[in-house]
Amino acid sequence: MQHKVFIYNTLTRKKEEFIPIHPGHLGLYVCGPTVYGEAHLGHARPAVTFDLLTRYFEHLGYKVRYVRNITDVGHLADEVAGEGEDKIARKARLEQVEPMEIVHRYTESYHDNMRALNVKSPSIEPRATGHIIEQQQMIREILSQGFAYEVNGSVYFDVFKYNEKYPYGKLSGRKLEELYENTRTLDGQSEKRNSADFALWKKAAPEHIMRWPSEWSDGFPGWHMECSAMSTRYLGKTFDIHGGGMDLVFPHHEAEIAQSTAAHGHDAARYWMHNNMITINGQKMGKSLGNFITLNELFTGSHSLLEKAYSPMTIRFFILMAHYRGTVDFSNEALLAAEKGLDRLMKGMEATQKIIASAKSTVDVAALHHKCYQALNDDLNSPVLLAQLFEAVKITNSLLAGNETIDAKGLELLRKLYHDFVVDILGLLPEAQSGAAKSDLSGQLIELLLNLRIEAKNNKDWATADSIRNQLTQMGVVIKDTKDGFEWELK
């Protein structure tokens, strides 16, 4: 494959040509969800973004190992003083169930949502609780290098010590001195030497259920540890791309870089990719603000801000309509536009089946094909790709209308273009028809009525013909007359 793919590297703040460590292979790590609640629209963004990335690289012939974790321990609800309660444990306590019940429930829900969005399952989906040993081992390495210290059974990363040797803040563009000045410090309430330090291992309080033995204490790992430990385990000490939401740049990814560098002497990921946020009324959609809409609510329309239900494919298309590094503002209008646009695209793709090749072409599909690759090679520019695909739709419809002609080779390429880019790469699938299928009794009844309407039309009995059409339309049957009959579908 001769494609040069450029991706924006947060580390350098530039688009860089992607060069794999091992030719033909891509090692990708993406931060997955903390499973203590239902997935919302914001969770769909990185999932779809990095799904697009893996699908594209696979299309280009790469063998991709995609690791996306499930965080099921160690994510503290309040890390101001490093004394917060674990999010999973907190939810379990509030609901009086086992933490693992919480984890199981929301992991299942997350998987269901991802399947609905046609997000491919990653190659490996490791869990923090399944890698306590690896995390402890890495903590030992960091301790042995002198970049961490133990206090009362907890282990903290010594950011100041680290910063003497390595630049802390290189990913987020922060200076440690500024961080120190700007961080709210609660004197005397923290075991940490400095407010910028973060927990690698936390000693569990007596009532804390989630705990594992270690030489420091019965406790649990700090949030940032899992990604460093698990990416190392499955992708090695150096791998190609690390991805996640922009809100994770600081402190999570900065901490990961520090941990890996402290333990191994170098950074783990070569390219850092970050998707931007989904906003609602111009504000970030997030758990803490409580302004989120869950994916299940979107699929069913059960949220006060939703005018109707939106299908998973509409949501996927909506996300792909914007470039991943820009914010996307939620609105019914935008979602509705996405729904219609998707419909137009899918109809265009289906329509290629009805086209008959001519001896010569008046359209240049090859040029369009090339532009599709160009769009993706330029930092996964899905909106530009979609613009090209709508050009394909225009060509398709013009062919159908007889305004243009295409030869057999061109037609084959046109069909391949749709299949490769719409289905394989963008992951957009035709929506399953709800309700009556053409073979159902109701479908047969609809066709019976429409055939009666044809008879009425032939007799120029417009009143009867229109009456049948209007009533069927009211019932949600969309009717299109064609030269030699009719087409119909359920709305």
Add this chain to the structure above:
RNA sequence: GGUCUCGUGGCCGAGUGGCUAGGCAUCGGUCUGCAAAACCGGGUACAGCGGUUCGAAUCCGCUCGAGACCUCCA
């Protein structure tokens, strides 16, 4: 307060020095018994002010506005 990002037509959303992005909506036309779909065509843009330039939405400065991160958040 610090660091950073962004402000494009009715809505969404690309572009980043000169050549129509695209979608949705809207208007006119073709087709159709009428409609729908489709096709053809039209209109309304680059927050404001100043500067650089032969030429700026695109570069620079200022002003206004919005947002992100600095605590957990995809």
